[in-house]
Amino acid sequence: MSSNRLVIEGEVVALDLLRYTPAGIPLVNITFRHTSIQNEAGMKRQAECEIQAVAMGELAKKAEKLNIGEQIKVTGFLAKKSLKNDRLMLHINELKTI
């Protein structure tokens, strides 16, 4: 059970300030909105969602420079936000502006 990979595109709607972990790893939280047309049961439909994501290390420096409204394509894995919060968080492995 090791598959955990999500590729998704969206528009940046919120970008937190860059912060550092206690050991000094840079980290930034991003929220982006995804809107697309997908196939389901042989029919077309709209897919819309807001994704909370985090970029760490070198990717955080890159993510920090994004602008609100910018279109991005990210690849990453999902994990729950914290022990007490089951909301999913996308941990970014690759980040491209499109």
Next chain:
Amino acid sequence: MRILRVALDLPVDTLFDYLDGASHVKVGQRVLVPFGKRQIIAIVLARVAVSEIADNKLKAILQAFEDEPPLPAATLQLLKFCADYYQYPLGQALLSALPSRLREARPALLPKLTVFKLSEQARAAGLEAIAPRAKLQRLLYQALQNTEHLDATLLATIASGWRNGIKQMISQGLVMTAEVEHLLQVNLASASVSPPLNADQQQSLDVILAEREAFKVWLLYGITGSGKTEVYMHLLQAVLAKPGSQALVLVPEINLTPQLEARFRARFPQMHMVMLHSQMNESERLHGWLRSQNGDARIIIGTRLSVFTPIKHLALIVVDEEHDASYKQQDGMRYSARDIAILRAKSANVPALLGSATPSLESWHNAQTGRYHLLQLSNRAVLGAALPEIKCIDVRQLPLQEALHPQLIAAMRQRLEHGEQSLLFINRRGYAPVLLCNACAWVAPCTRCSSRLVVHLRDKRMRCHHCGHEQRMPMQCPKCGNPDLRPAGQGTQRLEELLTAQFPQARILRVDRDSMRNKHAISAMTKAVHAQEIDILVGTQMLAKGHDFPHLTLVGVIDTDSALFSPDYRAAEKLFAQLMQVSGRAGRAGKSGEVLIQTAFPDHVLFQALQRHDYVAFADSLLQERQMANFPPYCFEALLRAEAPHYEPVREFFRAATAASETLTHNLAVYDPVRPRMERLKGMERAQLLIQASARPALQKFLRSWVTMLRALPQAGKVRWSVDVDPLDF
């Protein structure tokens, strides 16, 4: 009687016999003796005619320090009593009370000063003894003629080339050298003016002075800022007017000595004064000790270790902040300096004055039952200065991540606008008390203690505040791999950071053990605060007591609630005293003060009493509780502690100790061994066993037999154990 009975610094409760090696060493003097392959320092306690050891087996001492002043009989007797009372080997008790220089195998004497004086012949011959051309020598002659002798410093002020001149005069037999005792320097400045005493202060002073010739314990209960120190100083002035008399002033913390020293020196510029505390270098401590012993020092100010200092003509003992826990020694011989001070006063038949704004329940109880005599200062000394208003801020509504309540922030902003100072008190140094992984709930533990590591963010390190262990900040959670670890909770550094963000224009100073590491940091801090170069102080209990900052009008207290629910029955007493102390920093000089305490339990009785400044009611209610539960001061306690790298030998030791106690007849309670809150400390597994008795003699009688049995237990060799009589911490 050529046999010396001596005490050695060894963990055995016996004395040792040596031949005196044809020396005339006296009781109380130091000797160097062979012990196995080592050579160690011993104190002579007696000369005896016969030894249990055959004469031909006795060894001779290696060296006798016959020129040194012997420890006075009173000091030997005091330490003998302490060794007995605290169940500690006499040799260790004696030697650990001495300054470390006295435990070294070299002479320990006061520094001598080389001085130069005219020979009889030169004096008789007059100035004609020197050729008129020798101008320098004539100048020196004239200077020496007017006085008994001069030292190098003084001669240098007469002529820079004095050395050559003196050398020639010595070779001609005109000048001789001599060694004299180096006396303490006095300051020739005039004494600072003593402010007039208010009615309370004057009355307390008069009452004590009326009975200054005999032993009596006075408990001076004075609210914060009521001028207790002023009473001490007036008392000293009166008592020291008698030529040669000396006074011992005990203070709880090294941090407070420079401040107190400055005040005393300003008031008594002509009095020889010594300081005695552990941060002095070894020879300074030795000289202070010797100058107290020979009577040169009139005022001796020191922390707990100074309580054993021999004092030639002791006339008064003052114990400032008598409730303070630092008077209790926490390792070796676990003595209470306050209790020993009282004992000393009794045997010297002089008064002992204990001062506090929140007396210990023991002392309060003694005052209630008439053993001590209560004196009260109920007004602030500075005219118009009132006690600060204390309010609780309910933080239950506050989101957890917010450390400061808006009400406190608003109050601080107001102080800033008025150019007044605020103090934020939080009893935790570092950035945050724990490092937490919120993906899996891991917290960074200490590898050697059952404690958590404290985050020191600036150094990117985590430290254990119990054992000193430290390590680098982990890159990720060692359990689940999450790199986004969170410092949780508040420490001084984090508050400092928060305040800097909140008040970017304010001058903020953090005061804790980390920022005050430097020897002069404290006095620099005090100076800066007095000069109003600081707007906000953030600090630990270091800031809580003693300081007198006239422009400080607001005190904020953060995060004290954990002490409300501590299993330690003294926790409430300690917290009340601490909060009273820290509250007392506000509004001391006529500007009204305010204290805001952030708590989730604003209705707690402790805070209710605190808001009314009602120590008396709170102390009485605590005493009632203690009486019902039969806790001190209504019973007498001793604690047996033991520790070892593994728990098994500790368990075995306690099993044997309990069995031993059952063979003794006694009417006291011997409880089962338990693990203390810190089960593991510095890599040692710990346990302890409490004994409670309704009377001190019963406890002492039991301990004497029991501790002798414990020393002989085979299990005792496999653990590190100690007995704590009248323990303060559990």
